[in-house]
Amino acid sequence: MEYKEVVGRRRTIRYFQSWRQVEREKIQIMLEAARVASCAVNATFLKAIVVIRDNIPRATLDALKTPVSGLNIELAPVHIYTYADMGAYKGAQARLKKLVDVGALNATHGWSHKFVDEFVWPNILKPLSDGGTQPSVTAAVGYDAGIAVCQAMLAAVDEGLGVCLSAFQHEAINKIVKAPPEWIPLFVLLVGYPAESWEAGGQRPRPPLEEIFFEGEYGKPFKGDPKVTEQMKVAKMIQAPAPLPWRKEEIKALARMFGLPE
């Protein structure tokens, strides 16, 4: 699938084929997509633990559910528990120098081993690796983790899978996954084959471009070119908006298939 169509097709899938396992190779593809994502100081802040739902004891599965995520957690055959690793700054000195060695960080931009060793590491990164917990750092780490998760989600869509980010009860799953204490629990990425159609009722409503993006300064909307919008429709990045005419019938059928309230 072309990239723009993958972006356009991604939806939060809330009905999974609970009976159908996901091929391990597809999970690996998702994880690889996350691994190669952009990350500050070459630190992979996202950490994740893949768990097959059927390996989670029933009592733990029930305890994982939040009021709004219970059904999603139950339906998805694969759970990827994601965390922001606040300890990922450790080792950043060596990783940055590696970027210098491979020609990613260059003298053209002021980078050298000496700069990393004598300025970047002692003044910026070491304090962070020693336990910097100011909100801006936590937000930055979460930001990078989100980028990586997004790539995994798009890779999943490209593989014909459905994905859904859900909250989860960390204490409950941690008895099984045993995440290190410096990992901040983010979301569980639920993965499976969609039981609903891939359109899932149509592309979700979002505010127009002009309302959320600005040009030059806040308050001056970034105006989209209608011709480009049309191109995005042709490329299937912009798709038919929800609700598609048959959505209510689809939900009725799903509710009856799974025995859910209507």
Place this chain on the structure above:
Amino acid sequence: MASINKPLEEYNSVKTWFAGLRDQSGIDPHDDPSRVAFLKEFCASLELDPDEIVSACLLKKEGKETKISIKGRRSMAERITDFQAAGADARERPKRGNTIRSFLIHNGILLQSGIQI
């Protein structure tokens, strides 16, 4: 504790439920008479009218936003499970539970029971 002294459809919570079924779920609330019959039976088992059942799941305090009561909702979920279990067969049981869940959901009380098959 009130007894049901008028047709169920005249209670505000039932009107809200029916409107939700029609507008959100695209279902004619009258297409299946068992819907109202199950709610009536559930009300009788709790000795509460439909509006009182919804209220039992809420936490209302003077001058504060109404919240969903965790205790109330949990207790109601248990009553629904019991009500569901009393069904005649495997086909009727989930229908009984989900009818009551649907009634509460459309009245703003989040309930997720999981798959009932």
